[in-house]
Amino acid sequence: MLISQTIQPRRTLLVLALGVVLSACGKSSNEQNPAAGGMPAMPVTVQAVTAETVPIQTEVVAQTEGAKQIEVRPRVGGIVLKRLYQEGEPVKAGQDMFLIDPVPYQLQVEQSRAFIAQQKARIEQTAREAQRLKGLLDSKSISQREYDNAVSDNSVAAAILLQYQAQLREAELNLSYTHVKAPESGIGGRFVLSEGALASANTTLLSTIVQVSPIWVRFSLSESELQNLGGHLTPGKVKDVRLILADGSEYPLSGKINFSASQIDPALGTQQLRAEFQNPDRTLLPGQFVRVRVTTGKRDGVFLIPQTAVLTGQQGKFVFVAEKDKEGKTVAAVRPIVAGGWFNDRWSVLDGLKAGDQVITDNLIKVRPGAPVAPHAPDAAPAAPAAAGQEKAKS
Structure with a gap:
């Protein structure tokens, strides 16, 4: 009897505890899914x-290059005595850049002048001889052949004089070439050799000159970019060309297209183009990576x-x-x-x-x-x- 009475309260407590647990689980489920009736916004x-x-435009990576890049080579051979320009600084067309040892070429000039003087004396001699034989021919003292030979000797001497005069001009020209001059205005490059080195005529590279104003910018556009701009580009289709520098700033001067390929490169699928920009302050240097923005019109x-x-x-x-x-x-x-x-x-x-x-x-x-x-x-x-x-x- 006591056992039965003891079990009955325990059953009651168990039922109450189970109810509390189920109630707690239901509450927890409601807290985790408050939107049982819908998803939260x-x-x-x-x-x-x-x-x-907006403008019809595209922006791509490009690279600058000098409008002209000239190799400076001596036109005569010899020892390079002196560099006459400042490396990396502007040079003007006709400015002296190097001095080749002029002494051998001065001697050639003097030798040519001596040949000319000698030949002039020879001409005078043959002219006198022809004049003397002319009188003898008139008196029938000599044959016509002897007189003709004298006249021919005078003509040959005159022709040889012309040859010596041409050699003199060549020697003087070679002497002038010992002053190696800048063929174009631009920025002088580094001196490849050193003073005292031997340079060969028309072969040895002494330096380079790069023209940086105007400067060229070379780039290419893919077929999709060309389609966005209205198709194959020509200088007449492009309304504006701008440069974006590495720091994100825009170059103040606008450019113009000075070359557009007439076909798509089959290997790359791009059209090659080149733009030209004035560069008076040398802000842009050859080999610099920039971004070029090409505009062809407007779209509504x-x-x-x-x-x-x-x-x-x-x-x-x-x-x-x-x-x-x-x-x-x-x-x-x-x-x-x-x-x-x-x-x-x-x-x-x-x-x-x-x-x-x-x-x-x-x-x-x-x-x-x-x-x-x-x-x-x-x-x-x-x-x-x-x-x-x-x-x-x-x-």
């Missing part, structure tokens, strides 16, 4: 888009959105927009777009959007098509997420 930042007019009805808003899927690029569904709830929807490239730090959208669309710009990893969202402007604080079931309960 995801706070997202949206941008309402409007149609704009373009939407500009942040780069982070554009996603890429199997079907191409798309964005999420916040819009009302059939029940009047604000949900995320997928919009395929046609992107036209970057404009400053934003994507230009050519098709797929309309004015007033609210493009979602953040929380894109969490957003799902058809999921409820709570849109807010970029400068507004997001509203606290509320469950659909809680909203119904409040109503």
Whole structure:
């Protein structure tokens, strides 16, 4: 009897404890899933888009090069006695850059002058001889042949004089070549040899001259970039060419296209182009990497959105927009777009959007098509997420 009375209270306590546990589990489940009646709306930042007019342009990597790069070589051989310019500084066309030992060439000039003087004396002698024989011929004292030979000797002497005079001009020219001059204006390069070295005529490289104003910028555009600009480029199609330097600043002077390839490179699939920029302050140096921005016109009805808003899927690029569904709830929807490239730090959208669309710009990893969202402007604080079931309960 006592045992029966003892068991009965224990059963009662067990039932009460089980009820408490089940109640606690139910409460915990409700706390973990407060939106039993619906998914909470995801706070997202949206941008309402409007149609704009933007330039048709593209920006690509390019490299600068000198408009002219001339190799300086001596036209006569000899010992390089002196460098006459400052390495890395501007030189003008015709300026002396090097001095080749002139002594051997001065001797050639003097020798040629001596030959000329000797030959002039020979001409005078043959002329006198021909004149003397002319009188003897008139008196029938000599034959016509003897007189003709004397006249021929005088003519040959005159011809030899012309030869010596040409040799003198050549010797004087070679002497002038001992002063190696700059063939073009530009920036003088380093002296490849050293003073006292032997240089060979027309062979030994002494230095280089690079023309940096104007300076050329060489670049290429892919077929997709060309299509965005309106097709194959010619100088007449390009409205503006700008340079973006390594620090992000824009070069103050605009350029112009001075070369465009007439065909697409079959190996690279690109069109080769070259632009020319004035460079009076030598801000740009050959070999420098820059970005070139080519503009061919303007395009109307373009939407500009942040780069982070554009996603890429199997079907191409798309964005999420916040819009009302059939029940009047604000949900995320997928919009395929046609992107036209970057404009400053934003994507230009050519098709797929309309004015007033609210493009979602953040929380894109969490957003799902058809999921409820709570849109807010970029400068507004997001509203606290509320469950659909809680909203119904409040109503």
